[in-house]
Every structure is written in C-alpha cells, then in structure tokens.
Amino acid sequence: MSRKQLIEHPEDLKTRVPLTIICGFLGAGKSTLLKRILTERHGYRIAVIMNEFGDTADIEAKTINVSSEDDPTAEKSEEVLELANGCLCCSIKDSGAAAIEKLMERKGAFDHILLETTGLADPGPIAAMFWKNEEYGMGLGNDIALDGVICVVDAVFGLKQLQEEYSVDGIGESVRQIAGSDVIILNKVDLADEPVILSVENAIHDINSAARIHRTVRGQLDLKHIMGISAYTAVPQLDEHIKHSHHDHDLDHTDPEHDHDHNAHQTHYEARGISSLQVVCPVLSQTQLEALDEWIRSVLWENRLPDDTQSTELQVLRCKGLFCLEGGDQYVLQGVRSMYEMVKVVKDADLGVPDMGKLVFIGKGLDERVRTSLQKYLQS
Numbered sequence: 001m002s003r004k005q006l007i008e009h010p011e012d013l014k015t016r017v018p019l020t021i022i023c024g025f026l027g028a029g030k031s032t033l034l035k036r037i038l039t040e041r042h043g044y045r046i047a048v049i050m051n052e053f054g055d056t057a058d059i060e061a062k063t064i065n066v067s068s069e070d071d072p073t074a075e076k077s078e079e080v081l082e083l084a085n086g087c088l089c090c091s092i093k094d095s096g097a098a099a100i101e102k103l104m105e106r107k108g109a110f111d112h113i114l115l116e117t118t119g120l121a122d123p124g125p126i127a128a129m130f131w132k133n134e135e136y137g138m139g140l141g142n143d144i145a146l147d148g149v150i151c152v153v154d155a156v157f158g159l160k161q162l163q164e165e166y167s168v169d170g171i172g173e174s175v176r177q178i179a180g181s182d183v184i185i186l187n188k189v190d191l192a193d194e195p196v197i198l199s200v201e202n203a204i205h206d207i208n209s210a211a212r213i214h215r216t217v218r219g220q221l222d223l224k225h226i227m228g229i230s231a232y233t234a235v236p237q238l239d240e241h242i243k244h245s246h247h248d249h250d251l252d253h254t255d256p257e258h259d260h261d262h263n264a265h266q267t268h269y270e271a272r273g274i275s276s277l278q279v280v281c282p283v284l285s286q287t288q289l290e291a292l293d294e295w296i297r298s299v300l301w302e303n304r305l306p307d308d309t310q311s312t313e314l315q316v317l318r319c320k321g322l323f324c325l326e327g328g329d330q331y332v333l334q335g336v337r338s339m340y341e342m343v344k345v346v347k348d349a350d351l352g353v354p355d356m357g358k359l360v361f362i363g364k365g366l367d368e369r370v371r372t373s374l375q376k377y378l379q380s
C-alpha cells in the first residue's frame with residue numbers, strides 16, 4: 001500500500017481523534033461488523049457509537065454510567081460500556097452530538113471513534129457536520145477529525161435494493177449512501193455467486209468510481225482498510241481508483257501487472273440518477289485556480305453551471321481532486337455537499353508531481369455538459 005501524503009492543514013490533526021462514519025443497507029451486516037470490532041482482540045482502542053445496543057447488550061462488559069449532576073437526562077440517553085478488548089461502546093438514543101460530547105470527556109481512553117448511522121441514514125450531512133465545519137469549530141470540530149465514511153452493502157440484495165429504492169426526490173437512500181462513502185464493505189459474499197457479486201460491484205462503481213470495495217464475510221477485514229484512511233486529509237489516490245477495472249475486485253493487491261488501465265475510455269458512470277464524472281485537470285495558472293474556485297462555488301452552492309442560464313438539475317454530493325499549479329505546487333480538492341476546500345499539499349520530494357490533475361464529482365445531473373463547462377471555464 002502506498003504511503004499517505006498529508007495535505008497542509010492549519011490545525012494540528014494529531015490532537016484530534018479520527019472519526020469514521022459507518023452506514024449501510026438494512027441488514028447488510030453493520031452490527032455484525034461492529035460486534036466483531038467490540039469483541040475481538042485487534043489491539044486498537046476504538047470507541048464505537050451505536051444507535052442502540054441491540055445484540056451487543058449481552059457482551060460481557062462493565063457498564064459505566066457517564067451521567068453528570070448538571071445533566072440528569074444524560075443517564076437515560078447515553079451510557080458507555082468498557083469492553084474486555086480495550087474498546088468502548090456507547091449508545092445513541094437521542095442526539096448523536098450529545099453522545100459524542102459525553103464520550104469526549106473520556107478522551108485519551110480511545111484512539112478512534114466509529115459512529116454507526118441507522119440503516120436508512122444518508123451519511124452526507126453527518127460527514128459534513130464533522131468535516132471542517134466552522135460552526136462546529138468551537139465544539140466537536142476541535143476534538144474530532146473526520147477520517148472516512150464506510151458503507152456496508154449486502155452482496156445478495158445490494159443490487160435489488162439499489163434498483164428498487166427511491167426517495168421522494170428520486171434518489172434512493174442506498175444510492176446516497178454509496179455516493180457519500182469512501183470505502184465500501186461488500187458483505188455476505190459467502191451467500192452470493194461470483195456473477196451476482198460482480199454485478200453489485202459494477203453498480204457500486206457506476207455510482208461512485210472513487211470508493212474502494214472490499215469483499216467480506218461477516219465483516220472480516222483488516223481494520224486498516226476502514227480506520228486511519230484519512231479520506232479527507234490525505235491526497236486522494238485517484239489514479240489508483242480509476243485504474244481498477246470491474247473484475248479487478250481485489251483492490252488490495254499491488255501487483256503492477258494489474259495496474260494497466262482497463263477503463264481509460266470510460267470516464268462517465270451512471271446509475272439511478274447519481275453518477276461520477278471524472279475530469280482531467282491541466283496544470284493551472286493562478287487565474288485558472290481562481291476560475292476553478294468560482295466554477296466550484298457555482299456548482300456546489302447554487303447547483304448550476306456558471307455559464308448555464310437554464311435551471312438544470314445539478315447536485316454534487318461529493319467531490320475530490322488532485323491538481324497541479326504552474327510552479328509545481330500540488331493542490332487537493334475535497335468537498336462534501338456545499339462544503340469544499342482546496343488545500344496545498346505538503347511538499348514531499350519522494351513523490352513525483354503529475355502534470356495532469358484529476359477532479360472527480362459524484363452527484364446528480366453530471367453529464368458531459370458539466371465537463372465541457374469546466375473545461376471552457378478553465379480556458380477563458
């Protein structure tokens with residue numbers, strides 16, 4: 001696995017506890033994964049925040065009451081269990097933020113937080129809440145750094161769920177979950193045949209070409225794939241993602257033989273109204289950087305192309321990018337819904353600077369007009 005290159009941040013990330021959001025399709029195996037994390041010996045000190053204890057209530061554990069005198073309701077809404085393997089388990093019955101605030105009183109007792117969302121939750125707004133949100137800067141934002149969003153998908157029913165599910169505005173929650181995730185755990189592969197697994201992997205890739213997919217049985221995977229991934233603070237490995245073909249499902253191998261580009265011709269993916277659009281970004285001048293910034297503001301904040309007078313349906317749920325400025329500075333684009341940042345990468349002599357950058361947008365209405373608009377904007 002290649003070394004992560006951190007982007008320059010004003011805050012010192014080291015003092016903040018990384019948080020991973022776990023979402024997933026109903027019954028896909030979130031609880032199974034979390035139960036495993038809470039009971040197996042893996043050496044990590046993880047605080048797991050669950051919606052309800054459910055099955056894990058019977059885990060042999062010491063209940064610690066974290067209620068305080070000035071907050072008598074806390075006793076009813078949150079509790080923290082200290083588990084034999086060094087992890088903490090905390091339930092959310094009311095407000096997720098309150099549970100996390102309570103947990104942070106025990107800062108130092110854990111190195112990572114896993115936050116489970118309900119089966120129908122859209123991870124986007126939750127991720128946005130924890131990711132560089134100025135409004136939260138004085139609160140949780142100082143203590144917590146968003147590490148990544150993980151989605152557990154059912155290998156047997158995943159495709160059916162994607163095809164059937166629609167919400168009021170036409171985007172099913174399962175599609176939103178995949179669109180907003182950095183890593184996909186394709187679980188229950190023991191119950192599905194290879195063609196079924198491949199078709200669900202293809203559908204996932206069609207929605208979110210930038211997410212890594214790991215096949216699992218009962219959530220068995222090395223936790224390094226879901227924790228410490230720095231999806232919002234490391235340089236996105238876009239080249240690597242783009243190079244993986246549909247059949248190339250074992251994304252962990254580093255065999256250079258497998259690094260040939262199967263999908264060079266295929267840069268636009270579509271499924272259920274949400275798609276990924278990958279745009280090659282040339283080396284930018286300062287003026288072009290400003291133009292890119294302006295273009296992104298229009299797309300993310302006003303849901304329209306800056307040169308589009310008609311109101312066309314456009315909604316970006318997630319964007320990532322890596323590009324280069326004249327003079328050699330490398331920049332990373334990271335965006336969750338309307339929030340985004342473009343940050344200079346810390347210089348690292350060991351890493352070659354690519355001539356061409358890449359921008360990936362995941363969302364609705366991302367057709368070729370979007371690519372043309374961006375390319376034209378950068379030329380003007």
Ligand SMILES: Nc1nc2c(ncn2[C@@H]2O[C@H](COP(=O)(O)OP(=O)(O)OP(=O)(O)O)[C@@H](O)[C@H]2O)c(=O)[nH]1
Nearest residue numbers: 025026027028029030031032119187188217218219
């Ligand atoms: N065969 C098989 N069964 C699995 C696997 N993972 C989970 N299960 C079973 O699938 C069922 C649902 O798993 P859960 O972990 O409860 O799923 P969940 O996503 O937490 O469910 P909700 O919270 O209700 O959305 C349970 O009976 C699990 O034992 C797997 O990889 N293979």
